[in-house]
Amino acid sequence: MTKAAIGLFIILTLTLTAKGQVQLSFPRCEMRENPMGIDVLQPALSWRIESNSRSTVQTDYQILVASSQEKLAVNKGDLWDSGKIRSPESANVVYQGLALKSRTKCYWKVKVWTNKGSSEWTAPAFWSMGLLNGADWKGRWIGMDHAAKGDSETQFSRLSARYFRKEFKAAKQVKSATAYIIGLGLYELYINGKKMGDQVLAPGPTDYNQTVKYNTFDVTNYLKQGNNAIGTVLGNGRFYTMRQAYKPYKIKTFGYPKMLLNLDIEYSDGTKEVVGTDDSWKMTAEGPIRSNNEYDGEEYDATREMPGWADAGYNTQSWQKAQFVQEAIGMPVAQMNENMKVMETIKPVSLTLLKPGVYIMDMGQNMAGWIRMSVTGKRGQTVKLRFGETLQGGGELFVRNLRDAKSTDSYTVKGAVRESWEPSFVYHGFRYVEISGYPGKPLLKDFEGRVVYDDMQSSGQFLSSSATLNSIYKNAYRGIRSNYKGMPVDCPQRNERQPWLGDRTTGAYGESFLFDNGRLYTKWLDDIQQSQKQDGSIPDVAPAFWRYYSDNVTWPATYFTIAAMIWQQYGDLRPIVKHYPSMKKWMNYMEGKYMTDYLLTRDKYGDWCVPPESKEMIFSRDPLRKTDGVLLATATYYKLLTLMKEFALLQKLDGDAAAFDNLAEKIKNAFNQKFLHEGQYSNNSVTANLLPLSFRMVPDKDRAEVFKNLTNKVEIGNQSHISTGVIGTQWLMRGLSSNGRPDLAYRLATNRTYPSWGYMVENGATTIWELWNGNTADPGMNSQNHVMLLGDLLIWYYENLAGIKAAAPGFRELIMKPDFVQDLSHVDAGYQSVYGTVKSKWTKSEGHFEWNITLPANTSAKIYIPVKNISRLRESGSELKDADGVRLIRMEGQQALIEIGSGEYKFVLN
Numbered sequence: 001m002t003k004a005a006i007g008l009f010i011i012l013t014l015t016l017t018a019k020g021q022v023q024l025s026f027p028r029c030e031m032r033e034n035p036m037g038i039d040v041l042q043p044a045l046s047w048r049i050e051s052n053s054r055s056t057v058q059t060d061y062q063i064l065v066a067s068s069q070e071k072l073a074v075n076k077g078d079l080w081d082s083g084k085i086r087s088p089e090s091a092n093v094v095y096q097g098l099a100l101k102s103r104t105k106c107y108w109k110v111k112v113w114t115n116k117g118s119s120e121w122t123a124p125a126f127w128s129m130g131l132l133n134g135a136d137w138k139g140r141w142i143g144m145d146h147a148a149k150g151d152s153e154t155q156f157s158r159l160s161a162r163y164f165r166k167e168f169k170a171a172k173q174v175k176s177a178t179a180y181i182i183g184l185g186l187y188e189l190y191i192n193g194k195k196m197g198d199q200v201l202a203p204g205p206t207d208y209n210q211t212v213k214y215n216t217f218d219v220t221n222y223l224k225q226g227n228n229a230i231g232t233v234l235g236n237g238r239f240y241t242m243r244q245a246y247k248p249y250k251i252k253t254f255g256y257p258k259m260l261l262n263l264d265i266e267y268s269d270g271t272k273e274v275v276g277t278d279d280s281w282k283m284t285a286e287g288p289i290r291s292n293n294e295y296d297g298e299e300y301d302a303t304r305e306m307p308g309w310a311d312a313g314y315n316t317q318s319w320q321k322a323q324f325v326q327e328a329i330g331m332p333v334a335q336m337n338e339n340m341k342v343m344e345t346i347k348p349v350s351l352t353l354l355k356p357g358v359y360i361m362d363m364g365q366n367m368a369g370w371i372r373m374s375v376t377g378k379r380g381q382t383v384k385l386r387f388g389e390t391l392q393g394g395g396e397l398f399v400r401n402l403r404d405a406k407s408t409d410s411y412t413v414k415g416a417v418r419e420s421w422e423p424s425f426v427y428h429g430f431r432y433v434e435i436s437g438y439p440g441k442p443l444l445k446d447f448e449g450r451v452v453y454d455d456m457q458s459s460g461q462f463l464s465s466s467a468t469l470n471s472i473y474k475n476a477y478r479g480i481r482s483n484y485k486g487m488p489v490d491c492p493q494r495n496e497r498q499p500w501l502g503d504r505t506t507g508a509y510g511e512s513f514l515f516d517n518g519r520l521y522t523k524w525l526d527d528i529q530q531s532q533k534q535d536g537s538i539p540d541v542a543p544a545f546w547r548y549y550s551d552n553v554t555w556p557a558t559y560f561t562i563a564a565m566i567w568q569q570y571g572d573l574r575p576i577v578k579h580y581p582s583m584k585k586w587m588n589y590m591e592g593k594y595m596t597d598y599l600l601t602r603d604k605y606g607d608w609c610v611p612p613e614s615k616e617m618i619f620s621r622d623p624l625r626k627t628d629g630v631l632l633a634t635a636t637y638y639k640l641l642t643l644m645k646e647f648a649l650l651q652k653l654d655g656d657a658a659a660f661d662n663l664a665e666k667i668k669n670a671f672n673q674k675f676l677h678e679g680q681y682s683n684n685s686v687t688a689n690l691l692p693l694s695f696r697m698v699p700d701k702d703r704a705e706v707f708k709n710l711t712n713k714v715e716i717g718n719q720s721h722i723s724t725g726v727i728g729t730q731w732l733m734r735g736l737s738s739n740g741r742p743d744l745a746y747r748l749a750t751n752r753t754y755p756s757w758g759y760m761v762e763n764g765a766t767t768i769w770e771l772w773n774g775n776t777a778d779p780g781m782n783s784q785n786h787v788m789l790l791g792d793l794l795i796w797y798y799e800n801l802a803g804i805k806a807a808a809p810g811f812r813e814l815i816m817k818p819d820f821v822q823d824l825s826h827v828d829a830g831y832q833s834v835y836g837t838v839k840s841k842w843t844k845s846e847g848h849f850e851w852n853i854t855l856p857a858n859t860s861a862k863i864y865i866p867v868k869n870i871s872r873l874r875e876s877g878s879e880l881k882d883a884d885g886v887r888l889i890r891m892e893g894q895q896a897l898i899e900i901g902s903g904e905y906k907f908v909l910n
Ligand code: BGC
Pocket: 490, 491, 496, 500, 501, 502, 503, 605, 781, 786, 788
């Protein structure tokens, strides 16, 4: 420790002791910090407990919710005083106070009692309610319901951004002001010239015929007594979608950009005023953003900038009156998931001259977002930025895998001393940028990469002694964040970018170890529910911006697995309860329509993207590589029945549970009868054997044989390489590990030859490819930035290598049983659970084993340590029996099963 670190350590310890043993941190409402404008009527509150003694558990809590800071300060919970509640719950405690009305401000704090003492009250936290009733909106929908000059409504549509403004007078001193806005497809909001919030590409995309999301801002500090101005800019997003007048049967579009806004003002004298959108607003389509199209890029003409347009006193002579338009069809609801934000700014690594006037810039990594550029030039000069993921021979940008997405931004210089620009309403998936038309010689320092994704915390870190595992992890991290765009999309670059369900069936769970994705996926479940047809059918893409209702089983399965993931990883049961009826409806629909003799007969994608027989192919035609669609559909449907049974039991719906169980049993028998012959399933593909093994469909007497066939196929048939596609890979790593072959799982994870994740690394990938042969396959469907082939790899990293696995919802209890694989000498991982940080760090070498574990307060774990002679095991220097918070449960063969409470532990074996 450095001197400074020691000093800090002493100060921290002193404050802890001074303040007491137990402190609270991370007060969260709906897992967000002080959220504004929510519409959950009984929000869930959570906190974390910090304690300097081991095995701290909460025994009681008290929550106060007050309608003012003053009341809260004197401990008056006029909205809710829970009283002292005997309960260990510290996550997702549901508000039980007075009914909350629109605009209510809720100030809250919590105090806990534990077995190691009590805490002080937390510092006041906050949430506010949004506009819960239609009548709360004084504003009316405004827009411009036609194309403007320079717009084009052809397939490659161009629509200029629409600018709106309103000037108004605040007659008195403003006490507080809140803006509620629905800006479709995308908006920027300005008050007196200042942009509100740091979100980009807001609001989150939805099926706008179902719901439209509003965002809420506290704008108190931006208003002044006297004249004020509100300005908004509307972009297209998915509302006026990227391809117009083209395949309308498939591609959904919703109309011209429009908006609804309420600015609620409360004056110091207690009077109130609402400034809403109406036809006293002014609008123009003649501003600098000439075109914005998520696939094709943004055109910005700085010579058309309108200095001061969002300030009071601007001359609007050339502007028109805003047009009243039809209200959006979807219901306004508060956006509960995070908006996107510029989450990181990176520097390019090289800039090379390709030919006169044309440069290629390398960002050093594949990313999604855009470029911020500085330029000095003559008024009217236009710089073009064209984006691509790879280069082709001669160092040129390779764009064939973008299909018809033009992915080009352009900026026309206004002629100022130095201009800086970044787009507002588009993003690109790219590593390389072709720069042309740049006045003078572009330098690296003139450009920055803006990495854009949903504003969520990173939740984990993972390092090991294997460089390959570490590189794959980084690629996964970059890939996942690239594809969070208010919904999980398949890819960020080509003319697709769709929220395909099947890409995330297991992926969402693995991703949760890297990103705090609970709200995003909770929102996505709503998107999926809203896309369900009357008859029960669930599409393959939701929101169904592309209409694909193919009625396969494997893609819609995501609806169920993600609800289960949110329960397990975040301890939130509400999505299961909310979606249960729609899930049941789909189960019934599929059974009624596609089940024959207890087999589900409908499949569409097969084991999507298995490594094909030739390196140029996209899809295999080899029947031995592919897995029977009926097997995939039936096994998956069986798995969903087991999930539905669990969901039913959680809600005490015992009758439902029995019915699901009953059907599952019949399906299992029919499945085994049809596909299981002499210890192998169907054509003996890895996926064919793996699914029934993972879903526990295999009769006990056949399990060993089936697994043997599976490993033979991997080791001998495929020379210890991957042969699975999107479906099989979801179960592969855990399947090998949990059935006793972690060594083989490890070999697959660290291969660097084709096909493998390491092969991607070996070939320069900085993200995960769509295809195992992504460097050689046809560009027709070959994204360099998909995440679906990750399968269960990340789950395996955390649960099987680091041993960080939830044994009770939200990691309240853990089961820590790492596979200490021979070739791995070191793993160091951490995960931010809702209770706090879990850490697991182990090292082993000849004659030495050390495992450091940290568990947050209010949690416990059962851990497994391989040890022949238990008396040799030490915890922080003590024998086990003397170690605080440690209890040996029993020896299980050569493993000690030990229970530990919260705190930091160091187990050593010499
Ligand atoms: C997408 C995949 C998707 C698949 C299903 C592809 O075009 O990129 O991610 O799951 O289609 O057909």
